[in-house]
Amino acid sequence: MAFKMSVQKYAGKISEVEIGAGEKAIKLGGENVMPFYSFDGDVGNSPKIGVEILDVYPENWVEPLKNLYKDVANNPVDWAKFVEENFSPDFICLKFEGADPNGLNKSPEECGKIAKSVAEAVNVPLVIAGCNNHEKDAKLFEKVASAVDGYNCLFLAAVEENYKAVGAAAGLAYPHKVGAESSVDINLAKQLNILLTQLGVKEENVVMNVGCSAVGYGYEYVASTMDRIRLAAFGQNDKTLQMPIITPVSFETWNVKESVASVEDVPEWGCQEERGIAMEVSTATSVLAGGANAVILRHPKSLETMKNLISELA
Numbered sequence: 001m002a003f004k005m006s007v008q009k010y011a012g013k014i015s016e017v018e019i020g021a022g023e024k025a026i027k028l029g030g031e032n033v034m035p036f037y038s039f040d041g042d043v044g045n046s047p048k049i050g051v052e053i054l055d056v057y058p059e060n061w062v063e064p065l066k067n068l069y070k071d072v073a074n075n076p077v078d079w080a081k082f083v084e085e086n087f088s089p090d091f092i093c094l095k096f097e098g099a100d101p102n103g104l105n106k107s108p109e110e111c112g113k114i115a116k117s118v119a120e121a122v123n124v125p126l127v128i129a130g131c132n133n134h135e136k137d138a139k140l141f142e143k144v145a146s147a148v149d150g151y152n153c154l155f156l157a158a159v160e161e162n163y164k165a166v167g168a169a170a171g172l173a174y175p176h177k178v179g180a181e182s183s184v185d186i187n188l189a190k191q192l193n194i195l196l197t198q199l200g201v202k203e204e205n206v207v208m209n210v211g212c213s214a215v216g217y218g219y220e221y222v223a224s225t226m227d228r229i230r231l232a233a234f235g236q237n238d239k240t241l242q243m244p245i246i247t248p249v250s251f252e253t254w255n256v257k258e259s260v261a262s263v264e265d266v267p268e269w270g271c272q273e274e275r276g277i278a279m280e281v282s283t284a285t286s287v288l289a290g291g292a293n294a295v296i297l298r299h300p301k302s303l304e305t306m307k308n309l310i311s312e313l314a
Contacts, residue, residue, distance in 0.1 A: 008033070008040045010234035014293070015204050016045065017244050019091065019154045019177055020125025026090050028207060028293040029244035034230060035291050036313050046314040048090035048294040049284075049306050050127060052250045053079045055106070055114050056098035062260055064273035065298060080118045087300045093156075093248070094118055095129040099140050103131075108140045112147030119151045127179075127296065129156040129248070138165035145174040156248065157181030157209050160188075163195055171201035179246065184211035184221050186228045186241070193240050206243045207293075214253045215282045226290035244293040253279040254298055273299075281305050 014029040030044030037043065055076050058066055072078040080092050094115060098106040119126055128144055130137030141155050142165065157179035158166035171178040178201055182188035189210045196206055210229060213219050226245070233241040253259060259276035261269065269275060280302040284295045288310075297303050 005039065008037070010041070010237075012234040012237040012239075012242055014044060014233060014244055015242050017177055017204060017207055019127070019152060019207075021150065021152050022123065024123045024125065025152070026125055028246070032234065034234070035289055038314075043314065045293070047288050047292065047310050049303055049310070050091040050093050050294065050296045051083050051087060051089040051300070051303055052093045052095055052129075052248070052296050052298050053083060054095050054097045055111065056104060058097075061298075062254065062272060062276060064276070065254070068300070076114055077117050077121045080122050083300075084122045084124055087303055089124060089303055090294070091125040091127055092118075092122060093127040093129055093296045096131050096140060096144075098131075099133075099136055100131040101133055101136055108143035111140055112143040115144045115153075116147040119148045119153070126151060126153045127156060127246070128153050134159055134161040138162040138169075141166050142169040142173075145169045145176055148176075149174050152176060154179055154207055154246070156246070158192070158196060160192060160195070163192060164199060167196050167199045167201045171196070171205050172199070177205050177207055179207050179209050180243070181209040182211060184213075184225050186210075186225055186232065189225075189229060190238075190240050193243060197240075203239070203243065208241075208243045208245045209247065210245060212247045212249060212252050212283070212287060214256045214258075214279055215286055216258075217252075217256060219283070219286065223286065223290050226287065226292070230291040245287075245291055246294040246296070247284075247287040247292040248296040249280060249284045249287065250296050250298040253283050277301050277305075285309065 013032040016030040017028045026048050027045045033041040057073050072082040096111050098104040154177040155170040159181050170176040180192045232238040
């Protein structure tokens with residue numbers, strides 16, 4: 001008897017969101033099956049991989065990363081061009097660490113000028129991340145969204161505390177995309193998506209950031225949450241959860257002890273740089289298998305590894 005493979009059909013489909021402009025614009029989402037399940041249906045657009053840069057010199061990054069970018073890290077424009085020309089990411093994530101009120105406290109106007117200069121210098125799409133101070137990010141994104149008008153950027157991220165200001169600036173006043181950030185909980189993710197759409201932001205302009213942790217650091221909660229979100233989107237045809245997912249992996253993996261501990265402190269663990277790459281690749285692979293449509297990384301070797309993996313699987 002000939003083998004006949006069963007096929008799992010779903011009613012729901014992830015919306016397709018475009019980021020960037022011109023030939024290098026990318027599309028996220030579009031699938032109606034679980035990640036990489038090409039034997040069940042349409043897997044949509046292939047996952048996209050981006051590289052994180054900062055608006056300031058990365059003082060808090062580990063030495064191997066600082067050494068890698070030492071010639072360009074003092075200038076975000078040079079840094080962005082270096083990454084694009086040498087590593088060919090799908091997009092670049094510009095994180096405004098210098099805007100932190102507890103740090104350099106750069107003004108929104110100054111950050112806007114930096115963002116515009118970076119957007120003009122590269123061809124790949126930009127993802128704009130704030131400083132994790134919700135009040136400052138609301139003011140920051142308003143100015144940056146205006147400065148990069150026409151570049152169709154994704155802003156990370158709107159949270160419950162500032163979604164009105166961020167959504168109004170990035171999703172309504174200017175034609176950008178809004179990242180909806182929640183804390184590893186399907187109900188919180190759904191609630192924020194509803195709040196943004198009620199504000200007037202179109203569903204096709206929303207990308208979810210449902211939270212992340214490095215593998216081994218409570219990652220099982222991330223895995224179960226992503227599974228529940230995708231199964232609800234597909235199996236229950238829940239339109240409030242049918243947005244693509246982006247996961248800033250680098251924000252988590254380069255802060256855990258396996259990545260930051262020096263060889264002098266734990267010689268038995270081996271090369272610090274290789275440990276950091278391993279944590280980044282392991283986490284990125286896990287979130288892609290769970291349903292993420294894009295991930296943000298720091299190390300070019302992580303980028304290369306993930307691009308090869310996606311090429312083989314997709």
